[in-house]
Amino acid sequence: MSFAEVYVPLHEYLGYFDSTGIYTVVGNVKNENDFAIIPTITVSVIENSETISKTIQHVPLAAGTEIPFKIKFPEVQSNTPVLVNPELIYEQTMTNPVPIQILYDKTLVKHEDGHISGRIQNTGNETIHFPKIFAVVHGYEKVLDITQNIEYIEKIEPGEILDFTMYPDPSVTEDIFYYSCFAPVDTTVIPVTAKKNGGDFDFRYDSGAWYSAAKFDESGTTMTIRGYNSYPLETYANFEFAPISGNEKFSVTLNDEPIEFIQSIDDMGFWHVAFTVEPQSQGVLKISGFDKGLPPELPTVPVWVKQNADWWATQQIPDSEFLEGIDFLFEKQILSVPTREVVSESQWKIPQWVQIPAGWWYEEKITDEQFLNIIENLVQREIIVV
Structure with a gap:
């Protein structure tokens, strides 16, 4: 089902074979509602009477904004696939536009080989982590590709200006006329599912490169996945895995040669x-060190937030440290309040009597859902400001 207020313009929706021969579908989701949404796009391709479908849930999309998407179909083997019109559904959410602005000045340059470089600026009051910039690549009369910045940007501070570079697929470089629909997002990831020890293992990655055909060995401890970077500059890859034991120690090879990598664990x-x-590279990536079996279901609320509640309830940490955890839950949309207005840390406030339910929560006298409902109610009534 699709809605007139949220749609994929068909003149910006197309399929093509990229420079490595993989069938690629690109498009652009527009949100004309006066509220934010999370769009889910299903793209289908018919090949020899068989329908191949892929679904992605994109990042939250603020009111009056748009976000391009790109999906690869390495399964397509014929030269005559038929692209079906996209299916689009969405759910309402709470988010503000990402306060990153493209600087339309002399630094925004389309180069002779078709790539573009420019600068972005954080025009807001908060640090933006892992920003990405998407754009639609146009030929003289039609859309050619969707592209993104290839640099890994860990963060951009308020007022800070950073450089970015975008390269289209090499198969279309000679036909590029201009770029449009520059869309900043605070991150986006690509979901992947692979069979592991008799079940489905879901994981995600964020990268300027593309990866496909993930497969685990019989023991379920080593995963192989094919990747390629068509850009003439180096880019990055960041794979995210749910823990099984929490004691995993990974190793990584590309075409059976060890590569340097960083293993870390996030707040969730x-x-x-x-x-x-590396630039214009491809091959088989092998990640070893997974525990056997499938991940247990992770708690909705990270353990560190609940631990902070106990420390705050027993007056071992100040209000600000406890409220950092509450703010984190809003950022991750674990908590949601329709009328919440984000304020600076210096304006945060919380009454001390909330330490009582915080202590109950840590002692499991009330559930996660009950405590989160209490916090949402108090934030909505502006008794808690965060």
Whole structure:
């Protein structure tokens, strides 16, 4: 089902074979509602009477904004696939436009080889982590591709200006006329599912490169996945895995040669395996060190937030440290209040009597859902400001 207020313009929706021969579908979701949404796009391709479908849930999309998307179909083997019109659904959410602005000045340059470089600026009051910039690539009369910045940007501070570079697929470089629909987002990831020890293992990655055909070995401890970077500059890859034991120690090879990588764990308890991807490279990536079996269901609320509640309830940390955890839950949309107005940390406030339910929560006298409902109610009534 699709809605007139949220749609994919068909003149910006097309399929093509990229420079490595993989069938690629690109499009652009527009949100003309006066509220934010999370769009889910299903793209289908018919090949030899068989329908191949892929679904992505995109990042939250603020009111009056748009976001391009790109999906790869390495399964397509014929030269005559038929692209079906996209299916689009959405759910309402709470988010503000990402306060990143493209600087339309002399630094925004389309180069002779078709790539573009420019600068972005954080025009807001908060640090933006892992920003990305998407754009639609046009030929003289039609859309050619969707592209993104290839640099890994860890963060951009308020007022800060950073450079970015975008390269289209090499198969379309000679036909590029201009770029449009520059869309900043605070992050986006690509979901992947692979069979592991008799079940589905879901994981995600964020990268300027593309990866496909993920497969685990019989023991479920080593995963292979094919990747390629068509850009003439190095980019990055960051894989996110749910822990099984929490004691995993990974190793990474590309075409059976060890590569340098960083293993870390994020605030939600997920493992990250990140590394640099060399220019115009391709091959089989192998990540070893997974525990056997499938991940247990992770708690909705990270353990550190609940631990902070106990420390705050027993007056071991100040209000600000406890409210950092509450603010984190809003950022991750674990908490949601329709009328919440984001304020600076210096304006945060919380009454001390909230320490009582915070202590009950840590002692499991009330459930996660009950405590989160209490916090949402108090934030909506502006008794808590965060």
